[in-house]
Amino acid sequence: MIQWFSAIKKEWLEAIRDKRSIAMALIIPIMMPAMMGGVIGFLIEKESSSSFDVAVVNSHLAPDMLPHLAGERMQIEALEPGNYNPEELLEEYDAVLIIDEDFSSDLIQFSPATSELWFNSSQSTSNGAARQLRAKLGALSRQLTQQRMTGFGVPTVAMRPIAIVSRDTAKPGSRAAIVLGSMPGMIIFAAFACALATAIDTTSGERERLSLEPLLVQPASTWLLMCSKWSVVTAFGWIGAALTAVLLSVVMSLLPLQELGISWQVSYSALAMVCFQLLPVAMFAGALMLLVALKAKSFKEAQTLLGILQIAPLVGLMAIDLSDKVIEQELLLIPFVSQQQIIKASFSADASFDLWAWGGVAITVALALGVLALASRSLNKPHRLLS
Known part of the structure; x- marks a missing residue:
């Protein structure tokens, strides 16, 4: 148990001292809601003043x-x-x-x-x-x-042979979810972007600083060492993504969205559900980035690979939104897709979630642990890792 606390303390101290990691974790949650608010505000102004x-x-x-x-x-x-x-x-x-x-x-x-x-x-x-x-x-x-x-x-x-009485059954916020359908993808992207600098620094960064080899000779298992790194990377990704979701909700509630004929009424419980769904996303993203960074042969290569990796889920989720394809049953078992649908349902004030979606959440967590195990096995081969 002391080894666990020591390893986690060491990783957290290094992460907090890295100003670049802190800056990335704060800039993304502030920049993305500001950009979204600016675009929506421009559309509202254009619609009302044209x-x-x-x-x-x-x-x-x-x-x-x-x-x-x-x-x-x-x-x-x-x-x-x-x-x-x-x-x-x-x-x-x-x-x-x-x-x-x-x-x-x-x-x-x-x-x-x-x-x-x-x-x-x-x-x-x-x-x-x-x-x-x-x-x-x-x-x-x-x-x-x-x-x-x-x-x-x-x-x-x-x-008037036929009288039509229109009754809108849309729940509060459902029209907003249609117009702002890209928000779940942006929030999931934030989980990658906020943890990227930390994931690189704790793997390729330590290798180039020559501090990874002394760490491997310590009397601790590679699983313990990798879990300590994973906890820090996951925390940075989850906090950044959750903060992005909260700030996006605040920005949307301040905008006069009624000018576009939509409403934004996201409750605290729905926002809490969104933050909860971002935890398995951050877990899988953190494990995946650690594995890729360990496989990279240099710091620059790790930056390039993780830069591509963080964009891939955003492109895929946006493609699903643009295709208007109904996501149900087996498709909900795909990692990130289930979280996207649950986040979208939370923004739509729809409290009913499919069991398939919860199955997708469980699969995401299981895959995160599996990828983490592969990353820990990489630490068992120091001759390849440090070469």
Whole structure:
């Protein structure tokens, strides 16, 4: 027992004294929520403050229509009658509405009145202006239809053969989880990034400082030595990832997400579940990084390999999100996938977790111990490790 405490104390003292490890463990949890908050804040500001400039050609043929199109974010400019090139007008305006010459006569004769809507779908403002115009024109068309039918003596109720009552059953935070689906992957990535410097320093760093060989001649098993290193690397990864999750939740709760039509209501119990799920992630990440760093032949090689390793889970989890594939049953047994789904469910205020997901958590812990055993066996071959 004294050997355990001595080994763990030695690793912790070295980790705390390494300013680079401490800096990495603090910078990542602060930087990632700040970046996410900045991006979401930019989207909210753009969504709430965007205005559209629309040119209406032949507006004199439908003067009563312009007040229906104008709005708080829709600036309507009526152009003088003439021959215009719509593509040239789109260089100055977000959208162009051209009213047909027979517009007024078609309305009087109860024929479809034609108007052309020109826009550039490759530009977000032009696409948004076209969407707003279609909505306003659709509302105006329904209003005219109702007025015509009322003039013919048709009751208003008869024009609504089907009444649709929309009831949203989404739980608080579920829409936020859809929009912010990349958050679980970012948090899992933080478990790797926050522990990377410590994992390299306690393996390749000790080997280059020539302090690993004196450690191996001590009367302690290689399993004990590796577990002491693993505990420190796991702690750095777990604390960094948990801090990232907490700060992300705080940042999201401070943003006016209602402007995007989503809500963020993550309870303390859900946040605690997220932090708990990050522990097996940090355990597996720590064991994997220790094994790779021990196999590396130099400090720089370890940095390169672990740099690639920490990105691999993020890319894989983001690919799963983008594919919209339903993750269930056997797929939940894949390491990190089960944690991703449980974290996403926690952010969605969904307390029901599949037993397959918990099986995936158990497999992640078992694989962490297996990889740790392989790393400890590497210490049993000092001639290869120190060569």
